[in-house]
Amino acid sequence: xxxxxxxxxxxxxxxxxxxxxxxxxxxxxxxxxxxxxxxxxxxxxxxxxxxxxxxxxxxxxxxxxxxxxxxxxxxxxxxxxxxxxxxxxxxxxxxxxxxxxxxxxxxxxxxxxxxxxxxxxxxxxxxxxxxxxxxxxxxxxxxxxxxxxxxxxxxxxxxxxxxxxxxxxxxxxxxxxxxxxxxxxxxxxxxxxxxxxxxxxxxxxxxxxxxxxxxxxxxxxxxxxxxxxxxxxxxxxxxxxxxxxxxxxxxxxxxxxxxxxxxxxxxxxxxxxxxxxxxxxxxxxxxxxxxxxxxxxxxxxxxxxxxxxxxxxxxxxxxxxxxxxxxxxxxxxxxxxxxxxxxxxxxxxxxxxxxxxxxxxxxxxxxxxxxxxxxxxxxxxxxxxxxxxxxxxxxxxxxxxxxxxxxxxxxxxxxxxxxxxxxxxxxxxxxxxxxxxxxxxxxxxxxxxxxxxxxxxxxxxxxxxxxxxxxxxxxxxxxxxxxxxxxx
RNA sequence: AGGGGUGUAGCGCAGCCCGGUUAGCGCACUUGGUUUGGGACCAAGGGGUCGUAGGUUCGAAUCCUAUCACCCCUACCA
Numbered sequence: 001x002x003x004x005x006x007x008x009x010x011x012x013x014x015x016x017x018x019x020x021x022x023x024x025x026x027x028x029x030x031x032x033x034x035x036x037x038x039x040x041x042x043x044x045x046x047x048x049x050x051x052x053x054x055x056x057x058x059x060x061x062x063x064x065x066x067x068x069x070x071x072x073x074x075x076x077x078x079x080x081x082x083x084x085x086x087x088x089x090x091x092x093x094x095x096x097x098x099x100x101x102x103x104x105x106x107x108x109x110x111x112x113x114x115x116x117x118x119x120x121x122x123x124x125x126x127x128x129x130x131x132x133x134x135x136x137x138x139x140x141x142x143x144x145x146x147x148x149x150x151x152x153x154x155x156x157x158x159x160x161x162x163x164x165x166x167x168x169x170x171x172x173x174x175x176x177x178x179x180x181x182x183x184x185x186x187x188x189x190x191x192x193x194x195x196x197x198x199x200x201x202x203x204x205x206x207x208x209x210x211x212x213x214x215x216x217x218x219x220x221x222x223x224x225x226x227x228x229x230x231x232x233x234x235x236x237x238x239x240x241x242x243x244x245x246x247x248x249x250x251x252x253x254x255x256x257x258x259x260x261x262x263x264x265x266x267x268x269x270x271x272x273x274x275x276x277x278x279x280x281x282x283x284x285x286x287x288x289x290x291x292x293x294x295x296x297x298x299x300x301x302x303x304x305x306x307x308x309x310x311x312x313x314x315x316x317x318x319x320x321x322x323x324x325x326x327x328x329x330x331x332x333x334x335x336x337x338x339x340x341x342x343x344x345x346x347x348x349x350x351x352x353x354x355x356x357x358x359x360x361x362x363x364x365x366x367x368x369x370x371x372x373x374x375x376x377x378x379x380x381x382x383x384x385x386x387x388x389x390x391x392x393x394x395x396x397x398x399x400x401x402x403x404x405x406x407x408x409x410x411x412x413x414x415x416x417x418x419x420x421x422x423x424x425x426x427x428x429x430x431x432x433x434x435x436x437x438x439x440x441x442x443x444x445x446x447x448x449x450x451x452x453x454x455x456x457x458x459x460x461x462x463x464x465x466x467x468x469x470x471x472x473x474x475x476x477x478x479x480x481x482x483x484x485x486x487x488x
Numbered sequence: 489a490g491g492g493g494u495g496u497a498g499c500g501c502a503g504c505c506c507g508g509u510u511a512g513c514g515c516a517c518u519u520g521g522u523u524u525g526g527g528a529c530c531a532a533g534g535g536g537u538c539g540u541a542g543g544u545u546c547g548a549a550u551c552c553u554a555u556c557a558c559c560c561c562u563a564c565c566a
Contacts, residue, residue, distance in 0.1 A: 308524040343526035361525060
């Protein structure tokens with residue numbers, strides 16, 4: 001038997017890369033730092049996208065599309081924003097190639113230099129707010145609730161499939177509001193949507209909270225984040241929602257007339273999740289046998305394997321089951337390959353993370369049963385064919401719930417409360433996971449802790465109780481515990 | 489950015505030190521047969537500008553020079 005995936009215990013990074021590759025999710029491309037998302041991986045993204053898109057629409061948002069290119073001057077209109085992204089921008093300088101006069105191939109035509117260079121968007125606040133300037137004149141134009149599904153480019157030095165790539169797919173919401181309170185509410189509401197999506201669909205528990213000033217989005221007054229804990233004890237920022245104040249309205253001069261005929265600057269939010277969520281999904285649920293996908297995001301929920309291979313009697317029964325399951329809205333296919341042996345197929349679908357496998361053979365049909373195998377626990381059960389559609393529907397829900405429960409238990413196990421700096425250092429260095437500790441609220445302390453332990457302040461949790469305490473590092477007063485961890 | 493390493497079939501590698509038949513092995517692929525309830529076996533096939541460019545030589549995957557790409561460690565970034 002070919003063992004194709006590195007064990008997690010042996011080398012977690014290699015395990016992750018093996019899963020991405022062997023499950024057919026993505027592969028490296030000819031372009032450094034950019035991956036090809038293969039059909040299997042893209043199908044998961046489509047499941048995520050469809051669900052999120054529905055959630056955005058249910059909360060009043062509409063989709064639009066803005067240009068890939070941003071004039072260089074736009075980016076520098078908001079000082080903090082450009083500071084945050086300048087070091088990782090791809091820049092377009094010319095618009096034409098020509099035959100190489102000195103040899104084979106083509107070269108950039110020096111006569112085709114652009115008047116103003118264009119930046120490939122690392123995020124779209126600037127081009128969008130430049131557009132909003134023309135769209136917003138009156139309080140009646142507000143709120144403006146727009147989302148865009150797009151690709152962005154951030155020229156990262158070190159890349160990893162899905163987790164950090166030079167180009168990635170995401171959605172970015174950009175909303176404009178008349179009142180500050182409305183914008184803050186919007187940012188918080190989306191924060192809730194992200195958390196709900198993570199838990200209900202990805203079966204991935206997250207901590208909701210606010211970023212410290214140091215970790216905030218470039219140009220934001222407040223960044224709300226959902227933080228997830230991966231199997232190896234490292235944190236992953238899974239989605240952020242920003243209250244941008246009036247920074248972009250002022251930078252792009254976006255004003256509206258209120259109902260007293262007075263000019264006011266607009267209040268803004270932006271928020272996004274990316275294909276990084278696929279990385280999060282992998283590192284939350286998958287195991288040494290391959291990918292594990294929660295049923296609600298699985299492009300294929302059930303696979304039927306004729307044993308030992310398709311024949312007339314088995315296929316007739318399999319087709320009946322397909323019809324029953326499809327009527328329940330369950331996605332299902334029959335593996336009709338006659339060459340591969342059952343054992344090979346079992347391993348193959350486990351690698352790809354299909355939540356439920358149904359085996360049908362002569363032995364089963366004689367007993368009026370089917371062999372049902374669930375991916376999450378790898379249990380196998382013999383179940384009567386009668387009523388199989390309800391059994392499968394329930395089992396999918398049970399798997400979904402089990403994955404969430406399992407991830408929650410893991411997070412609980414890897415969450416430590418530290419009351420001294422010694423305990424803190426010990427937990428970060430030897431145990432990993434989230435470490436709750438009092439913090440004096442200063443960037444100085446945060447940076448010292450990062451320098452000494454490599455742990456970063458993940459968030460100031462929404463539900464952390466207000467209590468009197470002292471900072472584990474400085475001994476200064478603190479009102480609540482915050483979460484530190486080593487992060488991706 | 490500094491140090492180290494690797495480029496040979498889709499993937500993983502041997503061959504290089506010490507130049508010399510037609511560049512080889514495993515997996516994968518194609519065809520046929522036997523198999524088939526946890527990653528089958530046998531047989532026959534297909535697939536290579538040996539990263540690229542120059543040089544040395546009668547002759548270069550092998551030696552020399554340059555160059556490009558990738559990986560690891562340290563640093564940086566998140």
